[in-house]
Amino acid sequence: xxxxxxxxxxxxxxxxxxxxxxxxxxxxxxxxxxxxxxxxxxxxxxxxxxxxxxxxxxxxxxxxxxxxxxxxxxxxxxxxxxxxxxxxxxxxxxxxxxxxxxxxxxxxxxxxxxxxxxxxxxxxxxxxxxxxxxxxxxxxxxxxxxxxxxxxxxxxx
Numbered sequence: 460x461x462x463x464x465x466x467x468x469x470x471x472x473x474x475x476x477x478x479x480x481x482x483x484x485x486x487x488x489x490x491x492x493x494x495x496x497x498x499x500x501x502x503x504x505x506x507x508x509x510x511x512x513x514x515x516x517x518x519x520x521x522x523x524x525x526x527x528x529x530x531x532x533x534x535x536x537x538x539x540x541x542x543x544x545x546x547x548x549x550x551x552x553x554x555x556x557x558x559x560x561x562x563x564x565x566x567x568x569x570x571x572x573x574x575x576x577x578x579x580x581x582x583x584x585x586x587x588x589x590x591x592x593x594x595x596x597x598x599x600x601x602x603x604x605x606x607x608x609x610x611x612x613x614x615x616x
Contacts, residue, residue, distance in 0.1 A: 533573055534563065534597070538588055540577040558586070560595025571599040 478615065537545040544551050553557055572592055576585045592600055 466491060486521065533569075533571060534567065535573045535603075536588065536592065538574075538576040538580050538585060540579045542584060544588060552590075553587075556591045557594050560592060560597060564596030569599070570597050571601065572597040573601045573603050575603040 473573065535547055539545070544553055544556055546556075546559060546563070573586070574592065576588070591602060
């Protein structure tokens, strides 16, 4: 992969004369380079699948059930326009909310909860319910809204 020398056959001239007729080759012969690269490509294509093979193991059989693939039903807390708080569809007194939430959190795997509040409910009431959710063991709180509200860029969605 270097420059070669092209020589013209000019008979049995002097050494000096031969040098004057020799000139460096201005082309690089890429055929050997392509051949080497194709061989390396084939080697890697054959070797790559062999690198990803795991250790063969005979797994034991048990009577245990498979892990559930679906997550449990999300917990929904609703604050109605009248200020009533509901867990799923059951009404709960505000002073009993934290106690009920702790009992529910002990039975659930997920700490995710969805909070739905009527638009007429004061902001302070919604924040009090969020504080109760946090005290009850739910830190992953999602606020549920409807689509189509204002985009706050001057255009209604």
